[in-house]
Amino acid sequence: MECTAMEHYKIEKEKNRLWLTENSYAPLYELKTESIFAQCNGYMGVRAVHPFLSVEESRGMFLCGVFDKAYENEVTELVNCPDITWFGIEIDAEKIHTDSTKLHSCTRKIDILSGELRLFYVFELSTGTLVEIEVKRFASLDNKHLFMQSYRVHICNGIGKNIKITTGINGQITNSGVSHFHSVTERVYDREVMESRGELEENIVTVLTACTIKTGTVAKKDFTLKRRSIYGIYSFTEENDIEIEKAAYIYQGGETEDCRARRYMDCFKNTGYQKQFCMHRKQMQNFWRKAGIGIEGNGLEQQAAISFSQYHMLGMTPPDRAECSIAAKGLTGEGYKGHVFWDTEIFILPFLIYTYPEKARQLLMFRYLGLEKARQKAKEYGYQGAMFPWEAAKTGEEETPKYAALNIHTGKANRVWSGIKEYHVTADVIYAVEQYFTVTGDREFMEQCGYEMIFEAAKFWVSCAKWDETEHRYCIYDVIGPDEYTEHINNNAYTNYMAEFCVKTACRYARQLKEGGHKECSRLEQRTGFLEYLEKFEEFLSKIYLPKPGRNGIIPQDDTFLSKPCLQEIEKYKSSQVKQAVLLDYSRDEIVNMQVLKQADVIMLFDLFPRLFPDDIVRKNILFYEKRTLHDSSLSYCVHAQASAYTGDKKAADRFFKKALFIDLNDNPYDSADGIHSASMGGIWNCLIFGFAGVRFTGTEVWIRPCLPENWKEISFFLTLCKIEIQFAVSEKRIVMEATKELKEPLYVCVEDKRYTFVRSLELYRDTGETKEWKKKSEDVSLT
C-alpha cells in the first residue's frame, strides 16, 4: 500500500515529467511551498513565490557565496537578493492579486525531473472577464547565471482594452527587515535590458533582465525607477492573448562578467525560453543518468520523494570554482542564515563523494580555505591545532553568535554554547576528508590539503582531552554532542569515538609520511609540526576513553545520561505537529536533566562505523535510544532508518525512512517555511545506499549487505569508486555490478563473508535452495 504522508501536495506523472503539485491557493502553506518548489541550480536559488504579491509571501533569491553582515550586532548571513519574479498585471485598470482577485483555480507545480515551475491561474475580474495566466520558470543548469520565466495572459471571454504588464527588478527585498546592499543603482540599455547593481561590503550583485514579447503587440513601453528597483511597463490595447518571456542574468561584479553578461543578453534575443529550457534539460538528464536511483516496487509517491530530494541535492551544490559550501537550507530560504554546519560533511557529502567527487573535493577545499580561521578559533579557546566552526558562512570564521536574543522575560542574554562546545564538527570534517580519500584515492588533495587538516584537527583533540587520574584515561569534558537536548556533558560517546577516529587517522598518515620519507613531509611538518605530535597522538589513542556497551548492551550517550530520569509522556511530544513542543512545557535546563534526545546521537556512530559494534548491540541501542528520541531535528529519522536497515530491521527502517522522506513534503505547513532541510536530503541518499542497498567501500573492498523494505524488488544506482563509474543493481536475491570501463586494479566485493574479485562486471544471486548462499552467476565462484 502506498504511504500517505502527503495530502496537500500531489504527484502527477507525465511523459518525461514528474510533477509535484499544489492544487489550490493555500496561504497557510505559502512559505513552505515557496521553499520546497524553489528553482535552484547551485549558483542561485529562487523561492517559488506567486508572480503576484500576496500577503503571506516571503520572496527570496539567494546566490551561492553571497554573504554579508549588515550591522555589528547582526550575524553574517546569506543575502536575500533583488526579486525578479514579480509580475504586475492590470486589465482595464483592475489589478490582479492572488489574494484579492476572484480566483477560480490556482495550480503551482514543479517538475522534479527538470526543476521547472509552472503556475496556472484562472481569475475572474469584477467585470466577469475570465483571465488565464500561466507562468513558467527555471534556473538554468546550462548557464548557471540564467533564470528564465515565461508568462502567458489569456482573456477567455473577450479582450482587454488596456492591459498593463509591469515587471523588472525589485531591490527593496530584505532579510526579514534587514537590508544589506549599501547602494543599488539601476539603468536600462537600449530600451531593452534592465540592470540593477547592488553593492555589498565585499561583493557586487548585478541582475540584468530583458523581456521579449512573443504574442501580442506592445502599444507602449516605459521604464520606471523606484527606490532600489526598476520596472518595464508594457502596455497592450485590444488584446486577448499575450505571451512574454523574461530572461534574467545574475552575477557577481567584475568587468569581465559585465561584458559576458551583456553579450549573453544579446544572444538571448535569438533563443528564448523553450530553447534555453532544452539546453537546461539536457544537463538535468545528465544528472539523472548519473545520480538517479531506480527502485523497483516502491510506489510513485516514494519514488517522487526520493527524486525530490535528489533535485534539491543538485540545487544546493555550488557550481565549479566557487569557494563556498552547502547551507543547512541550501539556497531556498533565510533559515539558519545560510550557514554551513556539520550537516554538509556528514549528511550531504557522501552523495557527492560517490557521485560527483570533484564537487566533494571543492566542498572540502572550502574547509581547507577556512583552516587558518579554525586555527585562530582553537587558539582563542586555549587549544592547539584547529577547531572548525560550528557555523560557517564564507570565510570559515566561526559565525555562531555568542549570545542569542535576550531571554524576553528576564532580559538576560541567552548564551549560545554550540559555537564553542559542539567540538564534534572538527572530527566530522575529518571523517569526510577520509571518506573522500578512501573513495577517490585523490592523493593530490591529501597532500595539498587533507593531511594538514587531519593533523590540525588531531592536534585539537589531543589538546582538549583531559587526563582522568582516577580512571587513568583521557576524557573529553563539557561538550555538546549531536543531541542538542543535552549540554555541558562529559564523554559524549559520539564525540569521543569521532575524536579517536580523527587522531587514529592522523596517526596512521603521520607514520606513513614519516616512514615513506614523503616529499611533502617537511612542508607539512613545518606547517603542522605533526612529527612532534606523533607521540602525543599515540598516547591519546592508547588511553582515550571510549564508552563501551554496559551489561545491558547500552552504550552510554555520556557520563550522566543513563542516570537521569526519563521524560514522562514522551509519546505526546513525539506525535506533536509542533517542532520542539517539549520546550513549551519544560525549560531547557529541565530537559538537559532528562533522558530525552532531540535527535540521533549514539546511533550516528553505527552509521559512520558500521562494523564497530556487533549487530545485536546496535539493535539494542537503536531500540533504547529511539524510545527516548523526539526526532525534533530533521537529522534524526534518516540516521535511525539507515542504522535499522543495516542491522536488518526492515520494518523499523521502512518506518523511519518514510518519516525522513517526507521531512519537507509532509503536511505540516510550518516545516520548511524558511527553507528545505538539506541534511535530510543527504540522509535519504545515505539510507538508500548505505542502509537499504547496504553498500560500503573501504578503498579496496565493496561490502554489500542488502536489506530492502517489503515490496521493493531492486534498487539500482551508479557509484564512482576510484574514479570509475560502476552501476549497481541490488536486491536480496541478486547483486549486479557493472563498471563503465575496466578497473586498472581489481576491487574485492564482499557479501556475507565471501569475497569476489571485480574488474568490470559481476553478478551474484542467492541460491533458492536450502543454503540461501550467494553465488556468482558465472560458474567459477572465486572464493578467497
Place this chain on the structure above:
Amino acid sequence: MECTAMEHYKIEKEKNRLWLTENSYAPLYELKTESIFAQCNGYMGVRAVHPFLSVEESRGMFLCGVFDKAYENEVTELVNCPDITWFGIEIDAEKIHTDSTKLHSCTRKIDILSGELRLFYVFELSTGTLVEIEVKRFASLDNKHLFMQSYRVHICNGIGKNIKITTGINGQITNSGVSHFHSVTERVYDREVMESRGELEENIVTVLTACTIKTGTVAKKDFTLKRRSIYGIYSFTEENDIEIEKAAYIYQGGETEDCRARRYMDCFKNTGYQKQFCMHRKQMQNFWRKAGIGIEGNGLEQQAAISFSQYHMLGMTPPDRAECSIAAKGLTGEGYKGHVFWDTEIFILPFLIYTYPEKARQLLMFRYLGLEKARQKAKEYGYQGAMFPWEAAKTGEEETPKYAALNIHTGKANRVWSGIKEYHVTADVIYAVEQYFTVTGDREFMEQCGYEMIFEAAKFWVSCAKWDETEHRYCIYDVIGPDEYTEHINNNAYTNYMAEFCVKTACRYARQLKEGGHKECSRLEQRTGFLEYLEKFEEFLSKIYLPKPGRNGIIPQDDTFLSKPCLQEIEKYKSSQVKQAVLLDYSRDEIVNMQVLKQADVIMLFDLFPRLFPDDIVRKNILFYEKRTLHDSSLSYCVHAQASAYTGDKKAADRFFKKALFIDLNDNPYDSADGIHSASMGGIWNCLIFGFAGVRFTGTEVWIRPCLPENWKEISFFLTLCKIEIQFAVSEKRIVMEATKELKEPLYVCVEDKRYTFVRSLELYRDTGETKEWKKKSEDVSLT
C-alpha cells in the same frame, strides 16, 4: 451648491464628531488613505493602515526628529519605525486578511475633530461565520508618547472555538527596503509589557506596549520572538465577544525616559482607552477653540476639508523642546525623506506665528541651530554669510543629494541643482523671522537668534549678487526660483525681491542696533561683522535689480522667460490626473525653454508683499501666469487663491481655493500616497486669513480687506497679536474684533483707508446706504 471634489471619501457629521469616511475596501486608494487618515500628534505619526496585512499597504510610524542615514550613498531620512498596528486574528485556524477573507463591509473613518480612527469590518469565514471587527486608534495629545488602540471582535452567528489574537511590535519595517536600526532587542516585563528597543546611529527608539483584555477570558497567553519583532499571542476558547485594548508608549532613549515609560505603562492598567481618549479630546478641544476657523455659509464638505487641514497642521507641529521642524509630508509618509523645505517658513509658519507663536519660535530656533551648517554651505559655494539648506533633516545640514538616480537610459548621473541654486530659501527663512517678530514683538528671540540669522542671510545675498556693468545694477544669476520648471535663470523676480527684502531688513536692524547702542551690538558684531557690512547692504539695496512690470503690466519671472515660446496644448496637461504629465512628453531641457510653470512664482510675491504692486498689476499678472501654470506642485493653487482673493477676484479665488482645499482629499488615488501635503495645509490657512478675511498685521496696524466667496456669510477665528488673543469675525458687511484682555498699547485697525483704534473690542459695519462706507458700530468713529 456643494462642490463635488470628493467621491471616494464622504463626510458624516455626528454630535461632536466630523467623520471623513472611506466606505469600501479600496486597494487602489490604500496608500492615499493611509496618509490622509494618519494619526499624528506632532511627536509621532502613524499611517492609517488596516490592522490586517494587505498587499498594497505601506505601514509607517514616524517620530519627530528621528532621522538616520543608512548608508554613505543614501540620504538622511525620517526613519520608518517599528509597527504597532498589526493585529493578527485566527478563528478556528482561519486567518483573517482584508484581501483574502470574504469581506461584507469595510469602513475606515477618521474623526477630524479628535483625530480618532475607526475601522469596521464584517468578514465571512469559509465556514459561513460572520465576524465583526472594530478597531479604534488615536495618538494622544495629552501624552505625546502614547498611542492607543482598541480592538473588538464579535462573532455574530455562533462562537469561535479557538480564537487566537496576535499583536505586538514589528521592527522589520524598513524605509522602502532600507533598514536603519543597527540592532533591535526585545523583551517582556511581567508577562504584560512588550518592549522593542532599536538603535540608530544617534538615537534609540523604544516602543513599549501592553494589551488589556476588556471582554472575554484569555485561555492562554504566550510571547514569541521573531527577528526584530515581538508578539503577544492571546488565545480564547468558546468566545463570541472579545475586546482588547493596546497601549503603546513610544520614546527616544534615555534612562529617565525608561523610568517614566515604565511608570506610565503601569498607570495605563488603571485607565484604558476611553479615559485616555477623554483626556486627549480635551486637548483637541483646546486646539479647536484656539485654532478653529468658523465659516458661515460654506457647505459641510468645505468646512470638513478646512478642519481636515487644521487637524494635520496640528499633527505635524513638533512637541515642545524638540529641536526639529516640519517635513513636507509631516509625519505621514516617507515622501521627500521627511525633509524640511521652504514650505515650513512660507506656508506653514504663518498659522503658527498667529496662533501658537511659541511653536513658531521653536521652528525658527531649528533654523538658528542650523546656522553654523548654513555658514559652512555658503563657504563651500564661495559666498559669505549663511545659505540655508534647500532640504534639511535634523542638523540643518544641506541634505539635498547632489546627484539624483542615474538617468536610466544614458547611465549618467542626473545632477540635482535645487540644493545649490534655490537660493530663495535663505530669504524665505528671514521672511518668517521678520513675520514672527512683527506679530509677536519677541525682542528676546531677535537678540538671541533673529538678528544673527538676518545679518548672515543678508551677507549671503550681497556676496552672491553680481555687478552688471552694462545696466549698472546688481543681478542674481543662475538660480532656480519657486517655479522649478525653469533652471539656471538670471534675476528670478521672486528671488531678487526676497533678497532685497532680506537685505533691507538686515539694514534696518543694523542701523537700529548701531544707533541704539544696543547691548547685544558688540556680541552680534563679533559673530557676524554686520557693522562692517552695513555699507555693502546699503550699496546692494540702492542698486539691486528688481524686475518691474513691463508696458503690458507683466513682471518678468526672469530675464528670459518672456522671450520663450509657450507650451502648446497646455490645457491637456493642466487637466491631467497624472502629476507632471508634461514630463512624459517633453524632456526637462525642453520644458526649461518654454513659458510653462510648475507652480506659482511671481504670484508668490503678491501674497508675501500685498501692497508692493497696485491691484491691477497683480490681477494682470495672475491672469498671465496662471495661463502658463500647470499647478504641478501642491504649493501652487493656494498661492493663486490667496492672491486672487486679495485683489477681489472672488470667482478665481474660490476656484483656486477649492483646488487647494482638496489637494489631499481629491479622488486622484496617486496623490498623497507617500504622505500629505503639509505646505498646502498651511496655504489653506493663509488663503482664509490673509486672502478671504484679508487680515494682515504690520506690528502696529491690522489691515482688513475682506473678500469672501459667494455664499460665505462670515469667517471667524482667533489670532494672537502681540501676545494677546483676538477673536475676529469678518465679512464684507461687518468686522468684529474682540481681544481676550485689554491691550497695553492700542493697535490700529485699517479698513479702506480708515484707521480705528483697537484696545479691547471693535465692531464695524458697512453702511447699507449709497456710500457703502464702513462705520463703527458705536457712535464715535475715531477717524484719524
